Amino acid sequence: xxxxxDLAFSYGDFPVFxxxxxxxxxxxxxxxxxxxxxxxxxLLRVLGGxxxxxxxxxxxxxxxxxxxxPKIMMVHQAIVTFPWMTVLENVMMGAEARGLPKEAARExxxxxxxxxxxxxxxxxxxxxxxxxxxQRVAIARALAADPVVLLMDEPFAHLDExxxxxxxxxxxxMLFNVNTSLKGxxxxxxxxxxxxxxxxxxxxxxxxxATITAKVKVSLPRPRxxxxxxxxxxxxxxxxxxxxxxx
Amino acid sequence: MTGPGVSVIAVVIxxxxxxxxxxxxxxxxxxxxxxxxxxxxxIRSRGFETVYVSISEVFESVPxxxxxxxxxxxxxxxxxxxxxxxxxxxxxxxxAVVWNIWMGIYQAFKTVPAAMVEALENMGYGxxxxxxxxxxxxxxxxxxxxxxxxxxxxxxxxxxxxxxxVGATSHxxxxxxxxxxSYVSEGLYTCVYYSLAALAVLVAGVTLGLRxxxxxxxxxxxxxxxxxxxxxxxxxxxxxERVLRRGRQAPQGRRGGRQEGAxxxxxxxxxxxxxxxxxxxxxxxxxxxxxxRCPAGPHSLRGR
Numbered sequence: 001x002x003x004x005x006d007l008a009f010s011y012g013d014f015p016v017f018x019x020x021x022x023x024x025x026x027x028x029x030x031x032x033x034x035x036x037x038x039x040x041x042x043l044l045r046v047l048g049g050x051x052x053x054x055x056x057x058x059x060x061x062x063x064x065x066x067x068x069x070p071k072i073m074m075v076h077q078a079i080v081t082f083p084w085m086t087v088l089e090n091v092m093m094g095a096e097a098r099g100l101p102k103e104a105a106r107e108x109x110x111x112x113x114x115x116x117x118x119x120x121x122x123x124x125x126x127x128x129x130x131x132x133x134x135q136r137v138a139i140a141r142a143l144a145a146d147p148v149v150l151l152m153d154e155p156f157a158h159l160d161e162x163x164x165x166x167x168x169x170x171x172x173x174m175l176f177n178v179n180t181s182l183k184g185x186x187x188x189x190x191x192x193x194x195x196x197x198x199x200x201x202x203x204x205x206x207x208x209x210a211t212i213t214a215k216v217k218v219s220l221p222r223p224r225x226x227x228x229x230x231x232x233x234x235x236x237x238x239x240x241x242x243x244x245x246x247x
Numbered sequence: 248m249t250g251p252g253v254s255v256i257a258v259v260i261x262x263x264x265x266x267x268x269x270x271x272x273x274x275x276x277x278x279x280x281x282x283x284x285x286x287x288x289x290i291r292s293r294g295f296e297t298v299y300v301s302i303s304e305v306f307e308s309v310p311x312x313x314x315x316x317x318x319x320x321x322x323x324x325x326x327x328x329x330x331x332x333x334x335x336x337x338x339x340x341x342x343a344v345v346w347n348i349w350m351g352i353y354q355a356f357k358t359v360p361a362a363m364v365e366a367l368e369n370m371g372y373g374x375x376x377x378x379x380x381x382x383x384x385x386x387x388x389x390x391x392x393x394x395x396x397x398x399x400x401x402x403x404x405x406x407x408x409x410x411x412x413v414g415a416t417s418h419x420x421x422x423x424x425x426x427x428x429s430y431v432s433e434g435l436y437t438c439v440y441y442s443l444a445a446l447a448v449l450v451a452g453v454t455l456g457l458r459x460x461x462x463x464x465x466x467x468x469x470x471x472x473x474x475x476x477x478x479x480x481x482x483x484x485x486x487x488e489r490v491l492r493r494g495r496q497a498p499q500g501r502r503g504g505r506q507e508g509a510x511x512x513x514x515x516x517x518x519x520x521x522x523x524x525x526x527x528x529x530x531x532x533x534x535x536x537x538x539x540r541c542p543a544g545p546h547s548l549r550g551r
Contacts, residue, residue, distance in 0.1 A: 048369070050365060050368075050369075068365075069369075069371060070370055070371055072369075073369055073370075074365065074366070074369050076362040076365070077362075078360065080360075080362045080363055080366045082363070082380065082384070083467075083468065083469065083470060084384040085380075093380065094370060097370035097371050138366075141366075
């Protein structure tokens, strides 16, 4: 559905990554892991059309992605909420981007606020909410734009451990909810527990210039428990791939 | 001393204050709107940015009287009549208020978090959408911080702006600056005191209002999280770097603005003396005729 074919990107003469091939299947949750500085965020921005690849192309349902569009929505690491708008107005922005009239946009926004579990907070301003709740607002805004694919750039990195855990537990059900049209998610992280907890497929991005060094299918039943021995096997396996690549 | 009745004077003073304040706030409004457009151009085009910032920096230190020749050529000579004089006065007030507002908006636009721009572009918003949802709200705390020095500068120059002499001719429009100037030249000192007292009340009121507006603006439009900015080193050189900071810290911006005002007053010390001399009553000795006869009268270029 979303496909990257032989992607390469360089800043001037400096190659960030090359020969990147990856695929997001229908209802697939893809996680890209890798050490910091391996080019994960850059790769995500190329997938979203924010940056043009130096070589190769990104295809969304067979069509080439050349610029950002609401079909591929990004959730940022720096939690993006607009402080001068209420929760409802923030989320409505996403719905209005689809060209919906005000009333319909409001309906969609209220529905998405419900999906992310913020019902009752519609008229609050982001400043009155915790970091975890604000990231939920950002997710609701992205979902309200009715995307096919959601890109998440370390969405839990700016949250404390407990909040991150709670949001992680909820996020899968939020995204693949009957009310959303979402067909796939690409998330980047350097947290291996996070990766195994959420992913159907994990890609390891490593090396310099970076390339995909491993692809791991995670076939554990959901909800997944990090204390489960099978879970730990996966994190150990991923750790070996990353550490191996760094040597 | 004989003069018109107190109630008449009171009405005239209030009307003159309204006229001058309206003039000041209209020009401030114009400065804000043009600042938004020019600021957006500046962050989009490097060439324009260089020219825009340099010009604003230079003109920021130029006193109002230096614009007299421009006023003469474009407004008084080409347009003429009361309209020409009114436009000339508005232009002079504009040159007093505009620069720090333009630079404040430019600094705000320059420090808009990249992730917020990316989020809006992701949703397909263009120029208007980005302006309305991000750039304009984001610039409000910085504008609020710069309103005070702009207002102060406008009133600091109100007399020279409203009554200006070009060559041998003096032009004036209705306003408190003109009123005080004419009271002084007619020797109506009591009226001068009344006008100054009313002016003081107005300035105090506006100052309080602007302070609460600045606090409100930071509370509503300040960012809620620290975000990574393409931040330049503060304190180096003039202009943008000097007062570059996040919206949340706008009260500091106000302080920067005040220093700005102080710097300008130093530059234009001569002008300040002119105004002060009028206040002490050197004006009336010259008299209106004297002023017209002498090109170096109190409202002309003597301050330079």
